[in-house]
Amino acid sequence: ETGVTQTPRHLVMGMTNKKSLKCEQHLGHNAMYWYKQSAKKPLELMFVYSLEERVENNSVPSRFSPECPNSSHLFLHLHTLQPEDSALYLCASSQDLVLQAEQFFGPGTRLTVL
């Protein structure tokens, strides 16, 4: 595997379910990100991790819970979601947390909340 991978690619869940999204980067990067992409809206940064420490949380509802057990893996735990949470969730990584860092994106998880 190369680059940034995400599983699952598609997920349908009910509002009472608990599920997790997984992201793995094979690039040796130190920073990882979760973004939410909804229709007709800009990509929204949700969480940023650098060296496994969370450095940013953009007022994301507590029903989204990130976890970064090591610099290669990032999870997004989901519970009691709402239909408006349906979106494409993108994971990205960069070498470091610097202004000029190019971010490498995974293919995303298409989440549908019923």
Place this chain on the structure above:
Amino acid sequence: AQKVTQAQTEISVVEKEDVTLDCVYETRDTTYYLFWYKQPPSGELVFLIRRNSFDEQNEISGRYSWNFQKSTSSFNFTITASQVVDSAVYFCALSEAEQAGTALIFGKGTTLSVSS
């Protein structure tokens, strides 16, 4: 106010036409970076170019070219002789020192459709 504005929501062209995607940004920082990403139907964003605020030299890469003008706060992207494979959503993004965690601020994207 939006920090990155891509006024064109959708553009449709026929193959071999040239097309320019507009991007206007807003920042108070003197040091910042601008990016363009391409998102094909497969979903993952693909990095195209990065420009720092001190380098206004235009850049050409094959059929792609970028015009950075600080005077108008614009960073426009031109595809020459477009091809069907260029069909995608294109995002302009800004990275500025003011944003903790060096987050990328994205525009809403421009959907480009190239027909044969």
